[in-house]
Every structure is written in C-alpha cells, then in structure tokens.
Amino acid sequence: MKIVLATGNKGKLREFQQMCDVEIIPFSSLTGALEIVEDGETFAQNALIKARTIYEKVGDDYLVIADDSGISLPVLEGAPGIYSARYAGEGASDKDNLYKLIDALKARGLKETPAYYTAAIAIVSKYGEYVVHGWMHGKVIDEARGEKGFGYDPMFIPAGFDKTLGELDDEIKADISHRSKALALAKPIITMLKDKA
16 A cells, blocks of 8 residues: 655655655655645644545555644734645745744734644545644744744744754754654554555
8 A cells, every 4th residue: 555645745745754664655646736625624624635635536555644734823813723834825935924924923022922833644545534633832933043944944943942943953853843743643553554455
C-alpha cells in the first residue's frame, strides 16, 4: 500500500518526508493539479476533506494522509486559525500572511502575545478513517526573524525557547512541532494499516 500526501505545500511535503521513514508520494504526481475546497469549520474537518477527495481520485491501493494546520492567537479570538494559509486573502503568499499577522499585533500595540499551532492529520484508506492532533504552544512577536521553516515560523517562538522557528535548526523544530507530535500519533496507525494490506 503506497502512501500519498494530500498537500500542494512543498514545505509540508518536505517535513513529512523528513519525519517518516517510508516513501511518500505527493498527490499531484498521481492526479495532476487539483483544487480542493476546504470548507470545514475545524482543522480535523478540513484534513478529512482533503484526504477523502484524494482517496476518491487514487483508489483503494493507496493510503492517503492529509494535514490541516495553522496558528491561533487567543487575543484575536483564535484567528487566523483554519484560515492561516489564506489570512491575507486567496492566493496570498506565506510572506503576505506573515506580515498581515505582524500588522495585526502592531495595530494592538503588542510586541508579543501567546499563540499556538495546531496540526490535524487525517488518514483515509479502505480500512477506515482516522484523525489525530498535535499542538505547539508559545508566543508570536511583532517582527520576522530567521529564514528557516515556512509560514508563520519567523514570528513564532516556541515555549521554552528564545528563538523563532525561523531561527531554530530543522532538527529542533522536528522534535517539538505540532506536526511532529501529530505524526507521532499517526505513525502507529499508518503501520497498522500497511500491515493489513
């Protein structure tokens, strides 16, 4: 049973390939480009929408993994949340989203504020559907620091650190990230499903 990742985000694909010890195929290599409407109200719902959509296209020989993730700020009533990838509008770049969030902090006179990342990973195969979650808590600051990572990483400082994810080494991020925590829960499920095949 081959594993397909239902994302067009190259940063996420790279992270999944680094964290998993199995080959992962990007869905676009099987289906071509595909626009998936993520109209769920939670990270879990959106992850399932993506995984189900790709699974329907590729069929029973594949196990499909989809991730929906984002950053939430209590001071903004949880925003950007599930809209993290399009916070600055449809087609916005990572930098557009990052600087819109920095501007939102500055507009409130905040140098920093608590924030957390959520990752929901959905797994869909002929044996059923599963969803797991991981979280990373910390704070965001009103500037971008560092060139590593992607998305909001240059403004997010994980709890217990004094550097942003944009400044920390990939190995450290891999140990503490919301995605790695969710993936640690997903791996036994993936192994169980592969063994069934």
